[in-house]
Amino acid sequence: MRLTEADRNRVAEAVTAAERDTAGEIVTIVARRSDKYHDVALHWTVLAMLLMLAMLAFRPGVAIWLHGLVADPWDGAPSPGGLFTVALVLLVVTFLVVRLVLAWMPLRLALTPGGTEARRVHARARALFRASAETRTRNATGVLLYLSLDEHRAEIIADATIHARVEPDVWGEAMAALLEATRDGRPGDGMVAAIRRIGIVLAEHVPPAAHDINELPDRLIEL
Template sequence: MTTLSDQDRARIAAAITEAEKSTSAEIICVVTRSSSDYWAAPFLWATLVALVWPWPLISITNLTASTIYLTQLVVYAVVALALSFPSSRRMSLTPSWIRRRRARLSAREHFFTQGLHRTVNRSGVLLFVSAAERYAEIMADDSVSVKIGESAWRPILDALRGALARNQLADGVVDAITACGAILAKELPPRENDRNELPDKVIVI
């Protein structure tokens, strides 16, 4: 994953502050290295290889059952270990639909753990990025989602995913926040006596 320097974090925080000047919405940005450790993948593949391994030995050798069983255990251990590192290998062995599901579940979890559902006017907006999966999502609370449909966020997310593919994480996040702010300003302008309920910073996990 492309890391965020202190300067990058300051840029993102400034983008959030600037975007919130024109809207009553509360924006939080969460960037995580990965949405899962994907430890299941190497062990599932090792199990598959170990299950297939004995059949050719039974067909073409005179090895005893106990010897074949021991080789099966060794094969399982070697394959599991070989496929476990680095972490990018575990992720590559995991089907893309599982990676997307894990990332989406992680986004939902952070929406609640960061308190976006507790704003006074239910106007929280989460920009979530899972860098390893190149996954990005915008989740909005009730007051926002009734006025702004998911289709409005799609071009922003497409641009952000493109930035992730080019290893331009910070630039992509800043541009996404700015674009979100422009949409939010039209539909949810500032209210009288608005106060900043959530911190204007990027949360890196």
């Protein structure tokens, strides 16, 4: 799923059109993903290692059989040290295999809890809002529309003036339009639809001011 040059142009045009009827300033940012979720991969890897230990405890014969594949059969029963060595090798192999498998991002995302994704997307959106829109307008009228493609999640964050006038649930229609189109593989359509709805809300609550100027870029920012 990707944005085309036509999508980028449509998003910029939608922002320009929406800002004609409001003093608000809309910033649009699209990211491939909001986090690499290395900690999630590590958690699943540790769980796999613990399950391997549990398997060895439940079926110690596996360790004895593996020890017999490499040990001299005339040495008698395996020593505790030998069995611990087998367990250590199995744990290392488990760690390496699971980490390699979870290097495939779609699987890593599939194993990431929804709550974790939501928190990471929100945190990235807040950081980007502070860098791109917060207090960057004279009257604190910036709004960030942020889309994280791989997570299929989005955030709308408003500057102080708009936040004081618009309840968070008012952005629901814009969010729904954006996420529905993104899940259908049409992120460009979703961004344009969301921008139009944001523009309607801003026109109602933050009408255009005299001598209004464009304070933030209209173009789509891609990360």
